[in-house]
Amino acid sequence: MTAEDTKPEAKAQPTQEPAAETESAVTVVPPSFESDVSEDEEEEAFEAIEADEDLLADADLDILDIDLTHLKIRDFAKLGLGRFKQLETLCLRQNISPSTDGLEEVSDTLVDLDVYDNRIGKIENVNHLVNLTNLDFSFNKIRHIKNVSKLTKVINFYLCQNKIQEIRGLDNMPDLVNLELGANRIRVIENLDHLKNLRQLWLGKNKIRKLSGLSGLESLETLSIQSNRITKIEGLEKLKNLEELYISHNGITKIEGLEHNTKLRTLDITGNPITTLEGVSHLKDLEEFWASDCKLSNYKEIETELGQLPNLETVYFERNPLHRENPATYRNKVRLCLGPSLRQIDATFIKS
Incomplete structure (x- = not known):
């Protein structure tokens, strides 16, 4: 350490960046800091951000877009959004508001509302926003899906990382295309049959034990249900448009129940106690097959089940017995089992 290193440095002063305004949008940027400012100093500096009621004081009343991300806003009501x-x-991402108070004043012209990562405990004060198409309440403390009965135009609804236990309250969202419910406390897949336009359903990291309640989702293309408690692949017979199935890190012991899912392009069974590779040879559209951390040991099964798939480009088998037994020759053996379309084994691209 030199003498120069020990000189006291002037404390970094927070500077409130001016709102970046155009005729149609306003974005307020949080203070910027030098890289050597400590976390404690940065925390103190954030206190200098303008009071909630001042953040939009100079905003044009005709603006179309407002972005107030990561500004430690405690009370949306003080923003005067009704103007x-x-x-x-x-x-209003990454703030610290415990409620949606103040959103009842927002104009019903709103089509995109994002309150991701606050401290909100209830969905409320938004039911008048009848033109919403995108709604994000992820990373909050919500326990129930309710007070959204008039939001009939919603296409994308994000509710991941909350405390939701039951799938309810979606009866009046016929146009819903994308539903994100990952990282909640859901035990049963239910009350979804009416969502005839749903294409993407994300249910990872819940407490679901059985694949059920999906038969009405005939438009579904992506189903993500990894890190649950499922022990059997079933109930997918009606999902004939399914293209991506992510069912990793469950308790599945057998690949089955995919006879009618012939449009599958991606199948992820990673981290399941599966010992036999079977039940996939008919999936002629399959491009990606992920099966790391299973219990597969037979190269002949790889050849039989995957060797004739004309579009297969990527496979993952690392940390299976067939990999551990001879890691030096493993990838070459896998390559010899598969067809000319193969481009990648695990994270390694095949040299042409």
């Missing part, structure tokens, strides 16, 4: 009669997009 903006033409608002279409409102982003």
Whole structure:
């Protein structure tokens, strides 16, 4: 350490960046800091951010988009959002508001509302926003899906990382295409049959024991249900448009129940106690097959089940017995089992 290193440095002063405004949008940027400012100093500096009621003081009343991300806003009501009669997009991500108070004033012209990563305990004060198409309540403390009965135009609804135990309250969202419910406390897949336009359903990291309640989702293309408690692949017979199935890290012991899912392009069974590779040779559209951390040991099964798939480009078998027994020759053996379309084994691309 030199003498120069020991000189006291002037404490970094927070600077409130001006709102970046155009005729149609306003974005307030949090203070910037030098890289050598400690976390404690940065925390103190954030206190200098303008009071909630001042953040939009100079904003044009005709703006269409407001972005107030990561500004430690405690009370949305103090923002005076009702002034903006033409608002279409409102982003209040990564603040510390415990409620949606103040959103009842927002104009019903709004189509995109994002309150991701706050401390919100209830969905409320948004049911009048009848033109919403995108709604994000992820990373909050919500326990129930309710007070959304008038939001009939919602296409994308994000609710991951909350405390939701039951799938309810979606009866009036016929246009829903993408539903994100990962990392909640859901035990049963239910009350989804009416969502005829749903294409993506994300249910990873819940407490689901059985694949059920999916038969009405005939438009579904992506189903993600990894890290649950499922022991059997079943109930997918009606999902004939399914293209991506992520069912890793469950308790599945057998690949089965995919006879009617012939459009599958990606199948992820990683981290399941599967000992036999079977039940996939008919999936002629399959491009990606992920089976790391299983209990597969037979190269002949790889050849039989996957060797004739004309579109297969990527496979993962690392940390299976067939990999551990002879890691030096493992990838070459896998390559010899598969067809000319193969481009990648695990994280390694095949040289042409």
